[in-house]
């Protein structure tokens with residue numbers, strides 16, 4: 171357990187060091203834009219997507235250095251989506267990770283540009299990385315772009331807003347949650363697996379694991395939104411529309427989190443002996459309170 175905690179701390183430190191390197195800016199005129207980017211990128215996120223990427227990398231004997239650009243790209247994309255998610259025209263959230271949301275501090279115009287800047291930077295750093303072969307870079311960029319695009323994350327965000335004041339059922343909620351959250355989780359694992367030369371069976375197992383972990387993660391996010399206190403969760407409580415718990419209640423939501431987690435763990439049995447970090451991450455996420 172102590173080892174696992176150290177792993178999380180060290181992975182986070184490694185990632186943040188790399189992120190700082192990627193976001194250097196000497197242009198005085200652009201200071202406010204970079205301040206806005208840094209406000210959201212360094213405000214205490216859990217860094218779970220890059221950590222997933224590093225943990226899958228270990229299955230294929232990759233070290234963090236080999237996945238640095240991919241891990242940073244995943245965190246940049248995630249941060250970009252949060253900036254947009256908080257805008258008044260979306261979730262209208264004033265608080266993110268216990269601090270003022272990006273647009274509250276920097277204005278909506280700068281916040282939107284910061285989000286786009288992060289998205290573009292993500293693809294630039296993967297394309298630039300000199301330790302990845304070109305064919306792998308193309309597959310990784312495609313994986314992240316597909317996961318983020320209109321059929322996946324952006325589509326999920328669209329459907330979430332579209333249904334915010336409409337009747338919603340399980341199928342639609344599953345549609346939304348798997349797109350807005352699980353899609354980038356899947357990309358976090360698959361990109362590392364691609365770098366590690368995973369075969370089709372291994373890629374499918376990784377996909378199945380993250381599809382289920384992503385779904386469980388979003389249901390728990392809804393549960394925290396529904397039950398948590400603003401001061402604890404660092405976001406305004408009861409702010410989420412399309413909230414799983416409002417429709418299915420606490421008991422069923424908890425049951426679904428557990429069932430999805432079990433399914434996820436079952437899917438990575440094929441990595442026996444090398445899957446303990448992924449299992450520990452799944453269990454840790456189910457105990458989180460932010």
Ligand code: IPE
Pocket residue numbers: 214215216217218267350351387388391460
């Ligand atoms: C929040 O993601 C948005 C969802 C997909 C629910 P995280 O809970 O990973 O956010 P941070 O980065 O740790 O704050």
Ligand code: IPE
Pocket residue numbers: 251252255261263323327350351391395405410
């Ligand atoms: C956001 O879901 C998912 C993405 C940003 C893609 P939520 O709206 O539930 O996330 P929080 O609760 O604001 O972090």
Ligand code: MG
Pocket residue numbers: 255261330
């Ligand atoms: Mg939202």
Ligand code: MG
Pocket residue numbers: 255256261263410
């Ligand atoms: Mg939100």
Ligand code: MG
Pocket residue numbers: 391392395410
């Ligand atoms: Mg939420």
